[in-house]
Amino acid sequence: MPGALDGVRVLEVGDLVSAAYATKLLADLGADVVKIESHRGDLARGRGPFPGNIPHHETSGLFLYLNANKRGVTLDLTQPRGQAALAGLAAGADLLVHNVHPTLMAAHGLDYDRLSAANPRLVMTSIAPFGLSGPHATYRGPEVVTWSAGGVAALNGQTGEPDLPPLKAFGDQSGFQAALNAAVGSLGALFARLASGRGEHVEVSAQESVAAILELTFEFWPYTGLVASRLGRKPIQPLCFVECRDGWIFICAVEEHQWQKFVDLMGNPEWAGLEVFENRLARGANFDALEPFLQEWCRDRSVQELYEEGQRRRIPFAPVSTMGDLIASPHLRARGFFATLAHPVAGPVTMPGAPYHLSATPWQLRTPAPTLGQHTTEVLTEAGIEPAAGAA
Amino acid sequence: MTRRAPLEGIRVADFTWVWAGPFCTLQLAHLGAEVIRVETATRLCVTRLLPPYPDMQAGTNRSGYFNQYNQGKKSITLDLKRPEAVEVARRLCAASDVVAENFAAGVMDRAGLGYETLRQLRPNLIMIALSGYGATGPDSDKVSYGPAQVPLSGMSSVTGYRGFPPMHVGISYGDPTGGLHGAVAVLAALLHRARTGKGQYIDLSQWETSIAVLPDALIEHTMNGTVPPRDGNRDRHYAPHGIFRAAGHDRWIAVAVEDDAAWGRLAALLGRPELGTDPRYATLTARKQHEDELEALLTSWTSEHSPEEATATLQAAGIAAFTVATNRDVAEDPHLRERGFFVELPHPEVGSRQHIGIPWRMSASDCRVRHPAPCLGADTDAVLREVCGYTPAEIDALRAAQALA
Secondary structure (H helix, E strand, O other): OOOOOOOOEEEEEOOOOHHHHHHHHHHOOOOEEEEEEOOOOOHHHHOOOOHHHOOOOOOOHHHHHHOOOEEEEEOOOOOHHHHHHHHHHHHOOOEEEEOOOOOOOHHHOOOHHHHHHHOOOOEEEEEEOOOOOOOOOOOOOOHHHHHHHOOOHHHOOOOOOOOOOOOOOOOOHHHHHHHHHHHHHHHHHHHHHHHHOOOOEEEEEHHHHHHOOOOOOOOHHHHHOOOOOOOOOOOOOOEEEEEEOOEEEEEEOOOHHHHHHHHHHOOOOHHHHOHHHOOHHHHHHOHHHHHHHHHHHHOOOOHHHHHHHHHHOOOOOEEOOOHHHHHHOHHHHHOOOEEEEEEOOOEEEEEEOOOEEEOOOOOOOOOOOOOOOOOHHHHHHHOOOOHHHHOO | OOOOOOOOOOEEEEOOOOOHHHHHHHHHHHOOOEEEEEEOOOOOOHHHHOOOOHHHOOOOOOOHHHHHHOOOOEEEEOOOOOHHHHHHHHHHHHOOOEEEEOOOOOHHHHOOOOHHHHHHHOOOOEEEEEEOOOOOOOOOOOOOOHHHHHHHHOHHHHOOOOOOOOOOOOOOOHHHHHHHHHHHHHHHHHHHHHHHOOOEEEEEEHHHHHHOOOHHHHHHHHHHOOOOOOOOOOEOOEOOEEEEEOOOOOOEEEEEOOOHHHHHHHHHHOOOHHHHOOOOOOOHHHHHHOHHHHHHHHHHHHOOOOHHHHHHHHHHOOOEEEEOOOHHHHHHOHHHHHOOOEEOOEEOOOEEOOEEOOOEEEOOOOOOOOOOOOOOOOOHHHHHHHOOOOOHHHHHHHHHOOOOO
16 A cells, blocks of 8 residues: 655654654655664663663664654764765755754754755754744753643642642653644645745744643633633532542543433432532532542442443543553454564564554554664665765 | 745635644644634534633633634534535535544534545545544444543553552643644645545544553553553653742742753752762762652752743753743743744734744745634635535525524
């Protein structure tokens, strides 16, 4: 089957998540992605998880996931020889995606004006924690920093626990959000090129990528002058985690029809008729009284039983899935979601698979992530560049 | 040179609602597609019914939530329970390049607007369905809700304070993550269509796009049978790393010491330069073992400074840090303002208010928020006339039949 992006030639210069996930999205739809690493390798090679918890630069699960379907080249971009090789590769590329910090771009040969003079059709996408311009452009910004700067961290905490800090989500979520925006901007630029014949420079800010997903909270300031707080009581309930005998369930029954069916599921207990629970706002205001009833009712039941019983009544309960639950899910299995890819050093690795199904041009895993410098000679020779340019 | 929008001439019939679908089509509107939201007054988009409203006065066109995520789109109203309205929708789809929807699986088919029907009318159509569970599989008829996606995805099981229950992440994270993945898929399909002339159907499951951003947790399980413990804001690869109390009421700062050299600089800044080379702290492994002490030491400094002041000092020393920004802090962030990130366009019912703009910039293309979010049905007549080819008399008849409610 063809890929939607067959024939699109992409270069990536990236550490960790943002640039690598942006180009993974393209590679999995058919693009030919060449990943350029320094001789020390992408930092993701040091992140793990590692088989048997033994660190090894070829077996990091995060790296293997983010870089499948790519070819790997090592270049020292701080040296003229490496920069010349990068320029040579960029001369034949459609897109270059990188997340080299703005303060280091020029020193790594990442100069859009020069690269585009040699190849006017080139699209270059620069991902930076705070963007390429403005007073904070030189700031450093790993995940916890940009997640906080974009405003999502401040929204998450434990009601009634003001001494617990705002809580970030698991993983490098700023990196994934910046990656998704970079992929959208890059594909937009490639589409624009169909008409214009010219490439352009796309710039992505991780902070802005996070600020773009504040749901309804951002507008509380410009619309009402209210500052959102992680400590606020939820205005409507139940929308809460409750412990069952074998795990946790997320009880979600805020709409009146959902609540009525939930009450029915609980066997119409007398307490549910109390005035303090008469509507979702009352249930929010009196959640301290409501929660113990829910805890009592869930305690001896199983997560799966509640999930199915709720869903049968069209109440959108959800299990608090563990990683094991996901792997065992008959639904995800039936959809063929998980993919297993054999890697020459790490062996078979099972990872998340297709995030979408395109009927004519399916998402595909073709090759495992490259070992460090695996394709240096092949890729440089193809481009007519002396392979010695890739030497350390 | 006049700037041209990347998706100029691309029309999207947008049947989505709430957040995931509208967030997908928002990206297409940013890129210049003509996005036409198909709404109905008989069942308003959930976000029109949610605050914030200016002066706390509710109103169909006054919600900041709706107005944020529907910038640059048009709105028409069709009551798809009426056959005349379904015919209008079919004509709209036939005149569109992309159809987007995020109803529960099967709803569009039952409305007579399924892909197999629509592709007869428009053979090169690209159609995307964004649903909670996906269009196939044993759970495909389950009901999905934004906030429930976070626990379902596995995110909650690995997010939380040490020793506390699973936690949420503060937003319905599966929605924007699904929406952005959807935009990527649609753009790739548009490029494929430009090359081959062929359209296609895209089935997106928000559950799956949410797992796609949890690879490290999932693969730890598949590799080793273990899972990352809920550990607050700590990180296995940085220390100190977290969110620390700053001076002021409930004010906080995020700090990440990225390597040993950064630790040396931080130790100097804390007035304890000798700790930079102290074997208890000099390496990541050592710092992870003494993280409680380090956090206490760092907090004793951060709690004496406003987060803005501490950010400036730390960043000047090359240490990653930033204020844990509230919605107000984001709105007033001088850097974001200087970059022109915010959009304030005059809206007929809420006036000119600050909205979030586009997280990427394009040097040559015309990429911007073109107009504020539409009032309900503002474009019904114009779209029916110009896009669907109805005469004014036919539009009157449709309205009399209550098809345009």
